[in-house]
Amino acid sequence: MTKEDELFNKGIIAFNNRQYYDAHEFWEDLWLNYKLEDAKFVQGLIQLAVSYFHFFNKNLNGARSMMKKCLTKFESYQRVRGVDVISLKRLEKISSVNVGKQAGGIAFWKTEN
Numbered sequence: 001m002t003k004e005d006e007l008f009n010k011g012i013i014a015f016n017n018r019q020y021y022d023a024h025e026f027w028e029d030l031w032l033n034y035k036l037e038d039a040k041f042v043q044g045l046i047q048l049a050v051s052y053f054h055f056f057n058k059n060l061n062g063a064r065s066m067m068k069k070c071l072t073k074f075e076s077y078q079r080v081r082g083v084d085v086i087s088l089k090r091l092e093k094i095s096s097v098n099v100g101k102q103a104g105g106i107a108f109w110k111t112e113n
Helices: 003-016 020-033 039-056 060-074 085-090
Strands: none
Touching: 003 020, 003 039, 020 039, 039 060, 060 085
16 A cells, blocks of 8 residues: 555544544645645545534534535546545535534545555
């Protein structure tokens, strides 16, 4: 496994464990330090993690703002790094910019390596 894959997977694990700040850090390290073909997708994941971090710290305006930004970053992707982005965008937890009472975390799953 490459360092790039390791950072991506650590971000997924952190996010699924509701460690949103840590997920953001792993993905930001990936985004800043590697030349990525899917840089916009990774940037969207960073914004998604920050959105959830804001939400659970009761910063709803920050959460909504980051959620809107991440959704635009995901627009050009269908499946990347084993993540079904279309299904991800359809999840009520992310597709609702209202990041409301239902927000509790999105469990990512990878369908391929």
